[in-house]
Every structure is written in C-alpha cells, then in structure tokens.
Amino acid sequence: MCGIVGAVAERNVVEILLEGLKRLEYRGYDSAGVALLQSDGNLTRIRRTGKVQELADAVANSEALGSTGIAHTRWATHGGVTEANAHPHFSSERVAVVHNGIIENYVSLRNQLTEKGYRFTSDTDTETIAHTVHEELKSGKNLLNAVQSAVNTFHGAYGTVIMDKEDPSRVVVARSGSPLVIGLGLGENFIASDQMALLPVTRRFIFLEEGDVAEITRRTVDIFDKHGAPVEREVVESNIEHDAGDKGGYRHYMLKEIHEQPTVVRNALQQRITETGLAPDVFGEGADAIFKQVKHVQIIACGTSYHAGMTARYWLEQYANVSCNVEIASEFRYRKSVVHPNSLLITISQSGETADTLAALRLAKESGYMSSLTICNVPGSSLVRESDLAFMTRAGAEIGVASTKAFTTQLTAFLMLTLALGKENGMLESDESGIVAALHSLPAKLEETLAITNGIEDLAEEFADKNHSLFLGRGDQYPIAMEGALKLKEISYIHAEAYASGELKHGPLALIDDEMPVIVVAPNNELLEKLKSNVEEVRARGGIMYVFADKDAAFEGDESMRVINVPHCDSPIAPIIYTLPLQLLSYYVALIKGTDVDQPRNLAKSVTVE
Numbered sequence: 001m002c003g004i005v006g007a008v009a010e011r012n013v014v015e016i017l018l019e020g021l022k023r024l025e026y027r028g029y030d031s032a033g034v035a036l037l038q039s040d041g042n043l044t045r046i047r048r049t050g051k052v053q054e055l056a057d058a059v060a061n062s063e064a065l066g067s068t069g070i071a072h073t074r075w076a077t078h079g080g081v082t083e084a085n086a087h088p089h090f091s092s093e094r095v096a097v098v099h100n101g102i103i104e105n106y107v108s109l110r111n112q113l114t115e116k117g118y119r120f121t122s123d124t125d126t127e128t129i130a131h132t133v134h135e136e137l138k139s140g141k142n143l144l145n146a147v148q149s150a151v152n153t154f155h156g157a158y159g160t161v162i163m164d165k166e167d168p169s170r171v172v173v174a175r176s177g178s179p180l181v182i183g184l185g186l187g188e189n190f191i192a193s194d195q196m197a198l199l200p201v202t203r204r205f206i207f208l209e210e211g212d213v214a215e216i217t218r219r220t221v222d223i224f225d226k227h228g229a230p231v232e233r234e235v236v237e238s239n240i241e242h243d244a245g246d247k248g249g250y251r252h253y254m255l256k257e258i259h260e261q262p263t264v265v266r267n268a269l270q271q272r273i274t275e276t277g278l279a280p281d282v283f284g285e286g287a288d289a290i291f292k293q294v295k296h297v298q299i300i301a302c303g304t305s306y307h308a309g310m311t312a313r314y315w316l317e318q319y320a321n322v323s324c325n326v327e328i329a330s331e332f333r334y335r336k337s338v339v340h341p342n343s344l345l346i347t348i349s350q351s352g353e354t355a356d357t358l359a360a361l362r363l364a365k366e367s368g369y370m371s372s373l374t375i376c377n378v379p380g381s382s383l384v385r386e387s388d389l390a391f392m393t394r395a396g397a398e399i400g401v402a403s404t405k406a407f408t409t410q411l412t413a414f415l416m417l418t419l420a421l422g423k424e425n426g427m428l429e430s431d432e433s434g435i436v437a438a439l440h441s442l443p444a445k446l447e448e449t450l451a452i453t454n455g456i457e458d459l460a461e462e463f464a465d466k467n468h469s470l471f472l473g474r475g476d477q478y479p480i481a482m483e484g485a486l487k488l489k490e491i492s493y494i495h496a497e498a499y500a501s502g503e504l505k506h507g508p509l510a511l512i513d514d515e516m517p518v519i520v521v522a523p524n525n526e527l528l529e530k531l532k533s534n535v536e537e538v539r540a541r542g543g544i545m546y547v548f549a550d551k552d553a554a555f556e557g558d559e560s561m562r563v564i565n566v567p568h569c570d571s572p573i574a575p576i577i578y579t580l581p582l583q584l585l586s587y588y589v590a591l592i593k594g595t596d597v598d599q600p601r602n603l604a605k606s607v608t609v610e
C-alpha cells in the first residue's frame with residue numbers, strides 16, 4: 001500500500017528518498033512524489049502518476065535538492081490517480097505532509113477548514129492533515145506541538161510525516177494504525193513506513209507504538225506517547241538482508257520467491273524439529289505451559305494467510321484433537337462472537353501490519369481469549385509486538401504482491417503447531433511420527449515438485465485466453481484450491497473460483513462448458529475416490545480439466561483431461577506440495593498475458609488500511 005520515506009541529514013537526501021521509494025515499490029502504488037526543504041529556504045515538490053522511475057527522471061531533470069525531505073508512493077483511496085492527489089500535500093506553501101492510512105472524518109475537517117479560508121487542491125483526505133497542522137502553527141505553536149494538537153482531531157488511521165518550511169531542521173511524525181519506523185544514522189536520521197526502505201542507510205531502527213508522535217532532527221529523536229509524555233522505545237538491530245530486494249537472476253520476484261521455497265521451508269524447520277518430534281519451546285518462552293490449557297483455537301487472517309488458517313483447521317482437528325474456527329479478520333472484527341473457554345487466538349500474516357488482522361487482535365485481546373499467538377514473517381511488526389507469543393516463519397523478505405513462500409512457511413509453521421498442541425491433547429503416536437517424518441522430507445519434496453515446471457508452461461498456453469476458471473479440491477486441499485484461484489485472479493486477472501468439489505452439484509455444475517477450465521488438485525489420499533466421482537461429473541458435462549495428481553492416483557489423461565503428475569508425498573504435507581504447481585500455473589499464465597506479475601493492478605503488498 002502507500003509508502004513513506006523521510007530524512008533529515010546534512011547531505012542531500014534526494015537519492016536516499018528515491019531509493020527508499022524504489023524499495024517500497026513492491027507494496028503497490030499508483031503515483032509518487034517528493035518534497036524537499038532546499039538550502040535557499042524554499043519548499044519544493046515533484047509528483048508523478050505511474051512508476052517511481054518517472055518521478056526519479058523528473059527529479060533528475062530538476063534542480064531539486066535538500067537535506068530535509070519526505071517522499072511517498074500513493075495507493076489511491078480518496079480521489080483518483082492524478083498528480084494533484086499524489087503526496088506530499090502542502091498547506092500555504094509552508095507545511096508538507098505525506099500520509100498512509102485514512103482520515104475518516106476528513107469531510108467534516110474539510111468543511112471546517114474551508115470555512116477558515118483554506119483552499120483544497122486535491123480530493124484526498126490527507127490534505128486536511130496539512131491544513132490542520134498549518135492552522136495550529138498559525139497560533140504560534142512549534143511543529144511538534146502543532147502536530148500533537150492536530151492529531152487529536154483525526155479519526156481513522158495514519159502514519160504521517162510533516163515538514164515545516166519555517167523550521168527546516170526537523171520532521172515530526174505520528175503513528176496511529178499505520179506503521180512507522182525511525183532509522184538511526186550517524187548525524188542523520190530517517191523515517192519510513194517499512195524498514196526495507198532504509199536498509200541502504202541504516203540497520204538500527206525504532207518501531208513507533210500506537211499513538212506515538214516523534215520529533216526527528218539530524219542528531220536527536222524525541223518520542224512522546226499518546227498522552228504526550230516523553231518515552232524511550234527500544235532500538236532494534238535489523239538482520240534483514242540488505243539485498244533481499246534483488247531478483248537474483250529471475251525475471252520476476254514472484255518466480256524467485258516460488259523457487260526459494262525449499263530453502264525457506266528448510267530455514268523455518270531448522271532447530272525446531274528433531275528426529276523424533278518438536279524441539280522444546282519453539283513457540284517461545286511460556287508457550288508450552290499455555291498450550292497445555294488450550295481447548296479451542298480461533299484463527300484470524302486475510303487473503304492467502306486466511307487460506308493457511310483454513311488448511312490448519314483440518315490439521316488441528318484431525319491430528320491434534322483441538323477444535324478450531326477460522327475467520328476473515330474484516331468479518332470477525334465487526335461481529336459479536338462467542339469466546340470458547342481456554343481459547344487461543346492465532347493471527348496469521350506475512351507483513352504483520354494488515355489493518356483488519358491487527359484490529360481483530362486488539363479487539364480479541366479485550367474479549368477474554370486465554371492468549372494470543374501470531375504466525376508472522378516480519379520481526380518487529382505490529383502483530384509480533386502486540387501478541388503474547390510470536391512464531392516467525394523465516395521466509396525472508398517477500399516482495400511480489402502475490403504471496404507464495406510466505407504461505408508455504410505459514411503452513412509449515414502450522415504443522416509444527418499441530419505437533420505442539422497435539423502433544424497436550426492425546427495425539428496418536430503414529431500421527432506424530434508421520435508428521436515429523438513428512439516435515440523432514442518437505443524441503444526435498446518441494447525441490448522435486450518445482451522440477452515439473454515445463455509441463456505447467458505448456459498448460460498455461462492453453463489457459464491464457466480464458467476468462468473464467470474453476471478450482472476444485474476436497475478436505476485439506478479445498479483451501480489449496482482457494483489459494484490457487486486467488487493466485488490466478490490476482491496476477492492474471494482471470495476470474496477464478498474455488499469449490500469444495502462435493503459442492504459441485506449444488507450449483508457450480510451449471511457453469512461447466514468447454515470455455516471454463518477446471519483445475520483439480522488430487523493427491524492420493526482417502527478422498528481420492530470421491531474426488532474422481534466429481535471429476536466424472538465435470539467430464540459428463542463437457543468440461544475441460546487440468547488435474548494435478550499423485551502419480552499413483554491413476555488418472556488417465558484424454559482430450560477432456562490433462563493430467564500433470566505431482567511427486568508422491570505423505571498426506572500431512574500434501575497441501576504444501578500441491579500449492580507449488582498452482583503458483584507456477586498462475587505465474588506462467590500471467591507471463592503469457594503480459595500482466596504486471598509483481599505489482600498487479602489495484603493491489604498492494606501490505607494492506608494497512610481497512
């Protein structure tokens with residue numbers, strides 16, 4: 001979603017800001033801009049719709065330079081994709097603002113500010129921040145106090161950075177609902193919405209807490225909590241690789257990340273499983289004592305992470321004897337739900353910053369859950385900091401908007417959680433040893449599965465001119481079918497729906513014809529014969545099928561059915577294995593269609609607004 005970078009230095013910060021924006025491109029955006037306080041005392045701004053490179057070209061053709069500056073990539077919420085709506089927004093050529101989030105009461109603020117004589121030049125909610133701060137400055141406050149007063153009038157979510165032309169030595173930042181991280185340099189300091197943006201200039205970070213307002217100069221960082229009291233926040237040394245943003249020779253980040261899966265799954269398992277079981281305390285200090293009391297699990301997530309939760313429900317109930325509900329965060333947070341006794345709340349998130357998931361966690365913490373665990377990929381993220389327990393998936397930076405390696409490491413984490421909870425709930429020894437053995441075999445199986453790429457490229461050719469598609473799976477493969485459908489629609493823009501194949505005759509069979517490819521995931525498990533009956537139902541109605549099947553599942557290909565063999569694997573890891581061919585299918589279809597694979601239209605990597 002939107003990205004923020006800011007810097008206060010002695011040197012010219014233009015390159016730092018532009019490099020930071022480039023490193024945030026993966027988050028998704030539609031326009032970009034930069035504002036600088038120039039040494040001649042002027043406030044200058046350059047904005048462009050389109051890619052950051054277009055902004056960089058415009059900056060290169062200008063005289064713009066400055067040692068205090070802010071920059072932004074915008075993902076439109078209020079107001080269309082125009083240069084006038086791109087950030088930074090100004091008030092009276094004095095105040096400059098960049099903002100992530102949504103000011104929900106912007107209409108009433110706008111009316112009040114218009115009455116006071118402010119003229120709006122954009123359709124955005126953000127411009128109300130600029131004018132509100134300006135109004136406070138007019139009353140004689142310094143920038144810090146002006147921002148502290150202004151934020152009291154905002155409802156909604158914001159991560160915002162503000163500069164004042166009259167005071168070029170500082171920026172003031174405020175966080176409520178949208179993450180901000182301060183980067184500490186030597187004689188220079190930085191601010192960003194994501195540490196990735198600042199890795200070329202520092203590895204030392206302070207993650208702001210909800211309600212924090214901070215004043216940043218070259219040499220000082222002063223932070224105040226939501227009550228205005230000065231606070232110290234921990235300085236964290238980042239261990240994220242500086243060049244995690246490189247494509248490593250692959251054409252797209254998504255392809256690189258698909259191929260990284262054997263390695264990152266191996267990392268996720270490292271020192272967490274032994275030859276015979278789970279190592280102690282892998283879910284953090286005190287986790288085992290909490291797990292002893294857990295009688296119910298409530299999982300909350302969005303998108304791909306939600307699909308990981310849906311898969312986990314099958315495992316937790318089948319192997320660990322723990323009852324489990326799974327819900328989309330945006331639904332959970334706005335309905336009254338019953339909290340079961342001894343319930344563990346689990347959030348799942350690649351980014352750890354998804355607004356709905358975070359809001360659901362905060363709500364749940366007040367609702368009587370025994371404890372909260374997050375399964376997350378970003379250390380230091382809001383979900384990690386606000387949950388009682390955090391389990392890191394160790395997938396490394398995921399840049400492609402379409403989530404791939406984050407998903408398979410989430411599933412790997414859930415198999416480990418199944419072992420941990422199962423141990424306390426009478427899990428069968430055979431199930432425990434079966435899962436452990438399957439986990440040990442997982443990285444190699446993933447490598448084997450990636451080798452079937454060629455067949456999938458051919459298949460994608462047949463697929464790319466279709467407008468609709470149906471994905472089918474049963475049992476723990478049903479969420480994998482959902483994930484396959486999400487991947488396809490997300491990056492190839494082909495309409496894709498997923499059904500539990502037992503549901504076919506309750507409606508979707510009416511859609512079947514030779515223009516609607518049907519993708520089936522068919523491991524050799526106890527539901528195979530049922531699935532085969534569903535396949536026959538499709539065949540009898542002239543449907544064209546693409547079946548990803550275990551080589552021992554005995555599917556005979558013919559003109560209505562292409563069979564792509566997937567290496568045999570043990571049941572517990574089958575959902576992880578069958579995810580890979582579906583990721584590759586959507587990748588190659590998107591490649592043929594020529595869509596923007598890594599930054600699909602209208603989407604953002606980290607959804608920090610609701």
Ligand code: M6R
Nearest residue numbers: 303304305349350351354402403
């Ligand atoms: O960072 P999160 O895992 O919380 O993100 C949740 C969804 O926004 C995300 O999984 C989204 O659905 C992906 N783009 C799917 O590929």
